[in-house]
Amino acid sequence: DTGVSQNPRHKITKRGQNVTFRCDPISEHNRLYWYRQTLGQGPEFLTYFQNEAQLEKSRLLSDRFSAERPKGSFSTLEIQRTEQGDSAMYLCASSLGAQVFDSTEAFFGQGTRLTVV
Amino acid sequence: AQSVTQLGSHVSVSEGALVLLRCNYSSSVPPYLFWYVQYPNQGLQLLLKYTTGATLVKGINGFEAEFKKSETSFHLTKPSAHMSDAAEYFCAVTSGNMLTFGGGTRLMVKP
Secondary structure: OOOOEEEOOEEEEOOOOOEEEEEEOOOOOOEEEEEEEOOOOOOEEEEEEEOOEEEEEOOOOOOOEEEEOHHHOOEEEEEOOOOHHHOEEEEEEEEOOOOOOOOOOOEEOOOEEEEEO | OOEEEOOOOEEEEEOOOOEEEOOEEEOOOOOOEEEEEEOOOOOEEEEEEEOOOOOEEEOHHHOEEEEEHHHOEEEEEEOOOOHHHOEEEEEEEEEOOEEEEOOOEEEEEEO
């Protein structure tokens, strides 16, 4: 499978615990995005990377959230001290090119569904 | 800031009927526009996109959309609905270095 891969697919955690998600983009894609999607809503932008550089972060990304993309390959999204409001689907997408989402398609992974209890 | 409005969070059609999902956007610059489909517990799949050129865009699974700059709209249509079209549909517009999505429209197809 050469698509965007996200692990785990599902995560249940207790409030206050830390969680980490992983995204493996399509290998030649230089841009990687994280989105959050709550039930019944459209995806909301969290952050994106061009190669290993994190170029933009949404105000939704509180200081409990951190994302990395070492060596410009896979990316991790960590949430510290989880809260019930963090329960959502976390989607990763990747694309190729200098201009994101222009004429090149962005490919989304299947997401990681986080439930904080 | 750019935004996307999808009128109707739920749309129900009969199998074989016309599908029309509405999308209006706001943008201060010429936009790139997209429609994505999401099946339950899945990621998003691109249906079609408008960047430049022809304003009527054809996508996968028989869907098409027309970019109307004067109406700031990018409505999605399909002449004849299939049961397999039941899913959530999202309209999106480029906004700086990110996609901004609408709230989504759940399409239900009745036999």
